[in-house]
Amino acid sequence: MTRWDVTDPGAGVMMGPMGYAATLRTQAETIEQVWTGTDTVLGSLGDEVWSGAAADAYRSSLRVTRSHQRTVTNAIEPVQVALDAYASAVVGIQQRAAHQQQVRDDARRRQYQLGGWDPGAGPAMVQHKQQLAEQAEVDAYYAERALEDLAAERQSADDALVAALAVPGGAAWERRKQVLAHAGITGVDALDRDKLVEAYVRFADQALDGDLDEGDVTYLRDFFDAWGDDPGVMDAYFRSLGAARTRELVDEIGLAMTDPRHPIDPAELAIAAAALRSGLSTASRDWDDEQAEAFTADLLDGVSSAGGGDLSTIGWLFGDPAGAPMGPAFTVATADLLDGWERSPDRVGFGPVTDRSPFSGGRNLTWFENLDAEGFARSDDPMGRVFETLGTYPDEALTWLTSDATDVGGSGTAGEARVEYWYGERDWGVETTGDGFAGPAALWAGSQRVAGGPADTAYDEATWNRVEGLTGRIMNELGENESFSADALSPQGAENVAKALAIQLPMLTEYSIVRQGQEFDGGFDTDVLPWDDSERAVPAVTMETLAKIAGAAGHHESGAGVLTEAVDRYQNDLIALAALDPTAEIQDGVSVTDGNGLFARITGLQGLVDGATAGTDVRVGAERDAEIQAVIDGARSVIDEIPIPGASKLASGVLGASLEWGVDKLQDEAISAGKDYLESKAIDRWGGNEERISAAADGVLVDRRGEIEAEAAEIIALLDPDKYSTAQGALEAFESESSRYKYVYDSARAVTEEG
Incomplete structure (x- = not known):
């Protein structure tokens, strides 16, 4: 590394590092080509082509070679990137340092020229020369400070390069x-x-x-x-x-x-x-x-x-x-x-x-890793742990659950039989195996995260259809599984179920809550999602089945927390998108401000989360148990994936938390109009109003139907004041929809009462 000091922080010629980086880049590309060739050879030499001890030994050596090639390329890349970054940083420092050095040298020359005694100069000239000399001193001072800053920048670049070039594992x-x-x-x-x-x-x-x-x-x-x-x-x-x-x-x-x-x-x-x-x-x-x-x-x-x-x-x-x-x-x-x-x-x-x-x-x-565990050890049910791991590989998870290979039973496909047994028949209860449905729920959640599916911003019709059909079959099987209940779920199982539901909220809202559709053997039907122009596959799940699954998960603090946050997030997005264009149709022939538009969706969703979490303490802020808050924080990556396919047509693809400005805008308008209800009801925390939606300690429920519907009507009136001059007018116009909250709430609440 070139020697430099604070007076010349840009010292050095960068042809060396740039040349080394180019050489490493070429070598990495060559090794990558060799790796591809090795992998091709390995894949073509199965037992059907060559078998025996010699074949096994050769394939083993190829695997080792392939592993070493990958290790080398993985080691080369960060070094090559670091060398390129270092050279680029130093060249930039050189250019800025040259300017400051010129400023410093010019200032020093002026100081020298102005510092001598001039016997012919009058008082005014002496004063002027003194001012110029002082200015030159100031210029030199700031130039030297700038060089010191560049020296610190150069030192940071040096340190970063040294760290990148350190021998792996040297310590x-x-x-x-x-x-x-x-x-x-x-x-x-x-x-x-x-x-x-x-x-x-x-x-x-x-x-x-x-x-x-x-x-x-x-x-x-x-x-x-x-x-x-x-x-x-x-x-x-x-x-x-x-x-x-x-x-x-x-x-x-x-x-x-x-x-x-x-x-x-x-x-x-x-x-x-x-x-x-x-x-x-x-x-x-x-x-x-x-x-x-x-x-x-x-x-x-x-x-x-x-x-x-x-x-x-x-x-x-x-x-x-x-x-x-x-x-x-x-x-x-x-x-x-x-x-x-x-x-x-x-x-x-x-x-x-x-x-x-x-x-x-x-x-x-x-047990040593989970000292507080009671009853069964989670490892006693190995399939649950394998399912949790398989859920971390979305492509493999989806393929395994939708396999069209012949089933071990000799008839039907393996995928259909697996879903039927593992979700519809198998008892995963905490008192049976100790798993508490954690494994199958993790597998279900993981299968939804494939590229092109509902958790991805890109849309692939074939993949989307597979995921939605699978989700519909899984939910319908769970709905028929006699062992699936709130008491059968473990805290981890409830959390995983809630994560799986979170990604499906837009589809389930349309089909199960708003449309109140019926179950289909194929697992899916088609529907038009909010602000979208075309039909997409959605899980064909009844309101009763959705309520059973959400209610079982919401019975636990871990599931209730995730479900509450997910509904909160989706409601926020719906309200904010509606605020972008209140005159748009949320579906063909259905206006945002119609009773079966935004109103039906936010009240129906609130009924689901209120009923599912009734009796569960999911307090907000400092009151929330730290462990449950950690669960919710850990689920945010899932909650952030809740899709609104039609959102791009209104917001140029802007999704999620960035849309909350629309809610803030509504609040500002309401406050400026003298609406004081927002001060206590915080529209931007719909699903998160846990203290007002939870049951009291003695099990007495808080009926929020009137309150929720009034708030929803207030939002609609704010969105379209020309159509509804008052919130009461909107509420009266939506009378036909007023039973939705109670119906959804009662369905989910019944599950939590059963326990």
């Missing part, structure tokens, strides 16, 4: 050396990945032979800490260890937590197991279908629900989808096998396949 090199030393690798000439993997597989073998000691646990933890982010090393390690022994190792570590023969700190055991799980996540990230299916078959080989604790251990491996998600192909393969096991027509027995063994290492690890 952890001492630990890596220790890990290598434990493997017998003490010099560069002995550095060999196979030897490293072999040594740490041997430590795992010792643990599995019943000789687990603190040293082995420490060695394994250090190994995963040092190499857990390296896909090549992790892939080689778990390939050598094998899936069955991976499962057994986790089980052994977990059982040691409560075994007096192993006086090892349970926290150390939990850390080691979590590091192993993270390593498996890294290893499986890029697995292809063939590798994933082979590993999964070994993972489930010989597993029993009655003994051994293996199912709970598998559930624990899939139990951290946010921090250590198993790869997509591995997750799909595991879902396939567990699905085939539980729904197989040849299966002996019935009911959920859960871990009923008296002891399980995976269960111990789950």
Whole structure:
């Protein structure tokens, strides 16, 4: 790096960094081409083309090569970007520094020229020269300060480049050396990945032979800490260890937590197991279908629900989808096998396949991570944890639930049968499996987030139709599932159900609340969404089914919080969009200010959220429990995806929170007109008026029907004063719609009363 100082912060020629950046860019493009070729070869050499030990070895070497190529390109890109950014920053500093240096030098020359004694100068000339000299001093001062600022900017650029060029993992090199030393690798000439993997597989073998000691646990933890982010090393390690022994190792570590023969700190055991799980996540990230299916078959080989604790251990491996998600192909393969096991027509027995063994290492690890958990450990129902992970991969989730492959039962498609069983028949209740519908709800929510679907600003008709049809079938199956109730849901299950409903609010509002449509076998019908010109698929779900599902979720604080915020957000958007053009038609032949326009939608939605959350304490502000607030904050990414397809026709594509100015505008107009009701009723927090919509502690409900309808009519009158001179006039005109709030409220409220 070129030497520079505060007087010349732009020193240096940037041809070097720019040249290095160009070279790295070329190399990265070349490696990417090679990676594509390697991937093509790997994909074309399946067992049907070439099988046997040699074929397996060759494919394994190709996977390692592919992993290394990806690692190199991932390492090159940030360095190349940093070099380009550095060169650009320094060139900019050079240009500004040159100007300030010129100003400084000119000022110093003027100071020198004006500083000498001139015997012929009169008092006026002396004073003038003194003023010019002082001005030159000021100019020099500010130029030097500007150079100091540029020097600080140059230092920041230098620091950023140094950080980007730092050797990855350099700070952890001492630990890596220790890990290598434990493997017998003490010099560069002995550095060999196979030897490293072999040594740490041997430590795992010792643990599995019943000789687990603190040293082995420490060695394994250090190994995963040092190499857990390296896909090549992790892939080689778990390939050598094998899936069955991976499962057994986790089980052994977990059982040691409560075994007096192993006086090892349970926290150390939990850390080691979590590091192993993270390593498996890294290893499986890029697995292809063939590798994933082979590993999964070994993972489930010989597993029993009655003994051994293996199912709970598998559930624990899939139990951290946010921090250590198993790869997509591995997750799909595991879902396939567990699905085939539980729904197989040849299966002996019935009911959920859960871990009923008296002891399980995976269960111990789950309880250690969730010390407040009561009853079942979530890992005892591995399918729930697999579903949660599968939900993080929207494309795979949608494909799995809509698969047109022949079902394991021999008739119909796998997708239809899976939805029918997992949502319509399976008992996920907290008292049955401990899952509380968290897994299937997460899978449902995840399947909606595909590109081109309802959570995406881009619209793809085929994808949209698949998602809406799937949502309709899922909701109708849940509506028929006798085990689905408020009491059966866990807090996480309620939250996940509310997230799934949030994305569908516009469609469900039109079909279930406003239109009050009927159920269809295909799962969807068509409707025109607000301000849209064409029909789109919407879930064909009755008001009763929507009320059952929303009411069950709203019975829990976690679900009530998410549902309330989502309705609040959608109502805000509807009101703000209406304010942009009150004369527009919200649907063909239906004006925004008609009774079955904006009024029907905001009162119907309020009836849903009021009824669904009745009796649930979801207080606002400082009164809201911090844990529930965290749940709501975590769901904002979902709530922000609530679509209004026709919004772009009014607001040039502006969606979401940016539209709240329309509500603010209404408030300003109301206040200026002397309307004081807004001071206490805060239209911009419709769904969030929890204190006024919640039940009191003794279970007495607050009937808000008249209040809500009056507020809605007030909004309509503000939007179109030419049509409605007063809010009372609007309310009287909407008399035919006045029963909607109560009908929707009563439907949802009935579910919360059932519990």
